[in-house]
Each structure stands twice: as structure tokens, then as C-alpha cells.
Amino acid sequence: MQVTETLNEGLKRGYAITIPATELEEKVNAKLAEAQPEIEMKGFRKGKVPMPLLKKQFGPRLMGEVMQEAVDGAMNKHFEDSGDRPALQPDVKMTNEDWKEGDDVNVEMSYEALPAIPEVDVSGVELEKLVVKAEDAAVTEALENLASSAQEFEAREEGAASEDGDQVVIDFVGKVDGEAFEGGSAEDYPLTLGSNSFIPGFEEQLVGVKSGEEKDVTVTFPEEYGAEHLAGKEAVFSCTVKEVKAPKAAEINDELAKKFGSEDLDQLKGQISERLEAEYAGAARQVMKRAALDALAELVSFDLPPSLVEAEAKQIAHQLWHEENPDVQGHDHPEIEPTDEHNKLAERRVRLGLLLAEMGQKAEVEVTDQEMTQAIMQQARQYPGQERQFFEFIQQNAQMQQQLRAPIFEDKVIDLVFDQAKVSEKEVSKEDLQKAVEALEEE
Helix, strand or coil: CEEEEEEEECCEEEEEEEECHHHHHHHHHHHHHHHHHHCCECCECCCCCCHHHHHHHHHHHHHHHHHHHHHHHHHHHHHHHHCCCECCCCEEEECCCCCCCCCCEEEEEEEEECCCCCCCCCCCCEEEEEECCCCHHHHHHHHHHHHHHCCEEEECCCCCCCCCCCEEEEEEEEEECCEEEEEEEEEEEEEECCCCCCCCCCHHHHCCCCCCCEEEEEEECCCCCCCCCCCCCEEEEEEEEEEEEEEECCCCCHHHHHHCCCCCHHHHHHHHHHHHHHHHHHHHHHHHHHHHHHHHHHHCCCCCCHHHHHHHHHHHHHHHHHHHCCCCCCCCCCCCCCCHHHHHHHHHHHHHHHHHHHHHHHCCCCCCHHHHHHHHHHHHCCCCCCHHHHHHHHHCCHHHHHHHHHHHHHHHHHHHHHHHCEEEEEECCHHHHHHHHHHHHHC
């Protein structure tokens, strides 16, 4: 086998590979000899089929296999010997299209090599870690929200009219074309006005009713309603209002704490403080991560594979276009050309991606099975009732596995940077942290 370099320009590589016909012939014969003892053919005993007949019967198919194996072997040996790592799948094509048995196989292989990544010393990088303490006001606000979510209802004084947000206890019977329909009746039903839990238009008509009042509510079922025999139909619900109740937030005390799984109010406050500070820490990490990436981007410079930059720029342009045109769900739109700004951002992302991958590889960073399982479980929660199917889908989809693994790997490498850099803490307010996060989103 002969390999000749045809292109070496920047990161672009090209090679002409010649695989001698004699080598292919030897491999075909070896495969036939290995299979011969197990082959049966009419007129011959098992294992006694003559080699020329086997070659005539199976030779063409085996030649195809041998050619593919030879090309793959040549590529693997080249990358092993050269140390090159292709940025994308190499482009491989056979150049003698009029090939016939007995001819050498001529192949052209071209690719863009990944660049050599320089060593990076991050010990001199200075990072600031923003620290926010959970203030009493924030804890109180969270408690009030919990109390509101655990609200109860108490009867309004006699003769009081219902308001939006009130609860009305009603008996109702629904009819279409004068006939009651299945599932359209209930007694002592507690309906919170404004909850949008009933057919559109139903709850609004009960605002202003009083206890003891009877009222017909006329609504039209949506065209896409689940029950086909009711979809698009007008219905009249005869309602009897039995009670009108006003919302009342639960009191902030030990009883409220127990409703949320705490022993008492002090423990609940402590848990809220921990949760708030964990949220602040997560936001502060994103701010410090961006600062670390900015520092890394300033520390290194190396050539980038144009194909990777081009693909990343197209993806950025496409994503931003859809964010600006949310009404377009599919991809039936004009081709989106990346701008200079997209290309610049793509270069940064590709450079940092290659750098972090190299740093992680040298540090032997690995994503554990447990970390992957946690990531899959977190994603699976978005598909309630279909978690098992989601797990099976991920197990069979290598690309999805990589999409879940990549951010975990990146965060573990960023943790290495944090450990090696000079990190100082700065206590700030919640508002200051929010401004820092918003500044990230604007960039």
C-alpha cells in the first residue's frame, strides 16, 4: 500500500492512497480459505467445494468487503502514524471509477486536521466569585408566596357578590340542544374563578353571582375539544350557587411549615435560605464561568479548522433567526447567511471548545455513568408518563448521549480552572447579581 501527500496547507490535508491488486487478491483468497470448510454446495461435500468455484460464487461480494476494509485500514494506519486528528469525517473517494478486478485501487482522502493546542497556565488568572446571602426580606417574600399557594377560602358575608379569584361552590347541569350530556353535571363543585379550569367563558359569567342565585351559563366548546360529540357545540349550564368564598392566605406559622414537610417555621425558614443561596450560587457560577472563558480566550491563539467554524456560524445564525422569528417552527425558510458577528462568535466557541476538550483530556476528566443517569433523569422529567421511552431513546441515540455529556464535561473542566485560578470572593446584593446575569444575556 502506498500513501502520497497531495495537500498540506494550514490544517488542510490531502493524500492519494494506492492499494495493490495483489494485496486485495490475497485477502479475498484468505477469506475464502477460512470459510471453505463450512461451505456446502450442490454436487460437493461440505468443505470440498473447489476454490475456483467458490471464488466465482462469492469473490465479487468479498472483493467489495476487502476493498472497504483496506481503505479503512489505510486511513486508521495513517492517523496512527501521523498523529493527525480529523476535525470532521474525512472525505474519501475512489478515483479510478472504471476499476475492474485485477486493477489497483486508487483513493483520494482529504480532511482538516485539528490543530495542536498549546499548554495553558491558568494559575495567574484572577476571578471574582460573587456571594449573595439570603436576606430576611427575601425569605419573608418566599414565605408569603408559599402562604399564598396554600391559600384557603372562607365564606363571604351574606349577600356578597363573587369576585375574580373567589371560590364559588355550585351545582350544575350542562345541556346541548336541550339534552343533558354525560360528564356535564356535578354537585357541590368548588370552582375558583379565574383558574381557567373550565371551558373558556364559563368562569367569567359567574363573577358577580351571590349565594343562593341560579344562573344559566352559555358557552361554546372549542373546536379541538377532546370529546368529538361536543367539539364546537354550544352548551347551556344551569348553575345553582351554594356558597361564595373569598381567598385567604394561610397564616405563616408552624402549621404552614408542616404542610411543606418541615417540623416548624424555623426549619422552613432555614430551608428557604438554603434554597435561595443555592440559586444565587448557581447564578454567580455562570458569571464567574463567563469570566473564566473570557480569560482563556485571551490566553490562547491557534489556527481553527474552517469547516468547524463555518458549521458553528451557520448554527448560530440559524438559532438567532428563529429566536427573532418565533412564529416559524420548521425549517421552511430562506437560507440564512452568517454575518461577520456570527463568524466571530463561532471562532470563539470553536477555539474554547477545542481548548476545553484538550484540557479535559490531559486531566483525564470523565463523565461517570451516575452523572449521565442524573442528566437523563432530569431531561426525562419533561416527558411525564414517558420516562421509560425517553431512557430507551437516549440509550439508542449516540448523538443525544453526546449532547447530554458535553455540558457535564465542560463544567468539570471549568471546575479545574476555578481550582487553579486565583479566586476571590465579593459579597454583593441580590440586585447586583441580577445585573451581572442580565449583562451576560445581553452580550
